[in-house]
Amino acid sequence: MKAALKVWSGRLLEALLTLWLLATLCFVLLRAAPGGPFDAEKAAPPEVQAALAQQYRLDRPLLAQYGAWLGDVARGDLGPSFQYPDYTVNQLVAQALPVSALNGGLALLLALLLGIPLGVLAALRAGRTLDRALMFVAGLGLAVPKFVVAPLLVLLFAVTLHWLPAGGWGEWRNLVLPVVALALPNVAYCARLTRASLLETLSAEYLRAARARGLSETRLLFAHALRPALLPVAAWLSPALINVVTGSAVVEQVFGIPGMGRYFVQGALNRDYTLVLGVVLVVGAAIVAINVLVDALRGWMDPRLRAATA
């Protein structure tokens, strides 16, 4: 118990340090970028610019701005948005994170539900036509980028067939195409990973011995091979989850989804310092949390890892 507490407190400290470094680096880079949040085609008169600078603390020395922002963050306040003054960054993130999580979570679920069975099927038919066909399609799914897949889906299912909306947010139908666009490369990767890992597992000594003892192929697969074969898939879950949950700016842009990716892109373009920093911090925290969760999952699947951590 004491050892576990030590491990977890160490991890927490490590996470906080990582987030602080991330935020500081991001703060410096943002402020080093030319152009300011209130630079516009029709610039406001000097007195208005001065009033805005005062409201957003931009009239203070940079170090003072950094200190004030860090103090606010420590109290859980990510500050006001420069671009969207009607909202605080907390409110924008609270609205966007569940959207990205829902979209990305469904995409990852779809990837696992399709990718694992396809990978297993390919491994069981290794070297045959079905295997080659599945891996060719998976290779294609990985090679074609999302900014090509997404418009193609729109063209086919929205513009031509009129089955689904081409974009927007508010109904379940709005989720279908973006989820598919996000899921496709992940399905492909998951299938390839499962196939490779399962093939390696099936050739292990203990399984050959089991097979020699007369164990059926089905029992061999589900009782002995699949769980260890899915360990690499579990390891991949961490970056995949981070990728889809934190939002894909391309997919969100194409389908008009109000998720984290769009806020990051818009925030950077508008020099909305607090919004970008807020998104980076929340995404950073999400990555840390996901890594911890996936480590726990891998530990549950592989007792050797659990023992090593302990």
Place this chain on the structure above:
Amino acid sequence: MTRLSACLLWLCSSAALAQPALPGDLPLERGNGPEPATLDAHRCQEVACGNVLRDLYEGLVTEDAHGRLVPGMAQAWSVSADGRVWTFRLRPGLRWSNGTPLDAPQIVASFRRAFAPATAAPFGELFEALHNARAVQAGQVPPAQLGVAAPDTRTVVFTFDRSAPVPALLTLPIAFPVYLPGVARFGAQHTRPGHLVGNGAYRLAAWTPQANLVVARNPHFHAASTVAIARVRFHVTEDASAELQRFAAGDLHMTEVVPPQPLTSLRARFGDQLRIAPYLGAFWLGLNLTTPPLRDAPGLRRALALAVDRDKLTAHVTGLGEQPAHGIVPPGIAGYVPARTPWSALDTPAREALARRLYRQAGYSRRHPLVIELRYNTSTPHRRMALAVAAMWRQVLGVQVRLRNEEWKVFVGNRKQRVITQVFRGGWIGDVPDARNFLAAFGSDGPLNWTGYDDAGFRERLARADAATSPAARDAWLRAAEQRLLNADAVVPLYFYTSKHLVAPQVQGWHPNALDRHASRWLRLGSATPPAARSAARSAASPAARSTTGTAAP
């Protein structure tokens, strides 16, 4: 986590409870461009928030579907003989969207809030003619000294220090009455659904940032019975190509823009649904007059202006109905006859010959060419325009042009500073239909005078226009100022903008207008068919049949 659960719940319930909407419930689906930055009328400066605010609020004066000025909150107005004191008489029985009475003192208080320094209203400068407006905004005098007063509950009186297009100014969001008890209670969040109290044809029903915003008919609006569409959904459509696909898929009734592509293909695909009309905006190239080589070389500046073939640019580079420009004030402003460049009547060979002669006189030749930088912000249309102009300058004169594109914020910062720019993309979209709006920046040393043009004669003409007591005299002096600016070749006019939309056949009452403003209260949905169903039906029809359906083209 609660929100995530709510999302999942919504996902399940929306699927389970989905029912066909009643015909009268169908909303108008409007593409609206980027996310509105704010719904605080006094702080709005973009088109995206302006579109929504024109549904949520009404000024003393408003615009009809054709863009003509018509009474809004005011039923009538009058102006003093010297054109400086404007008196507005309110309609009886005006109400806010929460049902409480709206009177003149509230309008005055709202104006004072708009110009208070803390509000930091970006469009306050447009009201600089209003007595004490700049001084109030700068915090030099208290808001109570602003030139607006309410002698009784139904009269608002404005005092201006110089001539100004007052009725047109009062259609801007900064002149909308903001409900101050809401501001006091909710602060910056007075603009949220449930908090926002307006006085327009609609009230705010829902707002999902970066997705959409829904407004519903306001029963307390003075002309509520004439508002045909019960609900309007403004969709955030950041990407013009994605917006076009959403229209093509039947998700939208109207788009905010049309992405750049050949007119013929757009016409073939969308027929009369494509609405292109003159727009009050000018695109020009600015010349930095504060540094060599352009500062002391008027002949060189004119040579550059002469060497551009505007007919080719508008026919082959922009290609969406834009008009070649020989001035900086676009046509379409009532009472104003725009000035033209002195050489606008020349044909192409004469124009190019004159350009070459002036180029040589400036000391340049093909052996000793001018090397100059043309700067623009990252954007495909701007890149194509810069490439075309550079090619024309090279072909006609032998000028060597370095093209430099910059990210938007970097570009506007550099242009404002006038330090490293030589030739740059410029232009102006009218805030109000007034020639002075296009000329004022050149008369000051402020951040909007990107060229650094500094001419006492120009300023004198502007001042005379300001002092004029009749609109005709004012317009004449403004025209003289524009002519002087063009004679000095401070800018190279290229073309006048057009507005471009896709409008579905069942949207009725949509008319083009110079400022491209289309309040939902003037629109009707001619069919209860939802856009998606309409598109499905359309896809079954032949292209020829598609192009003949719907309302007549404007």
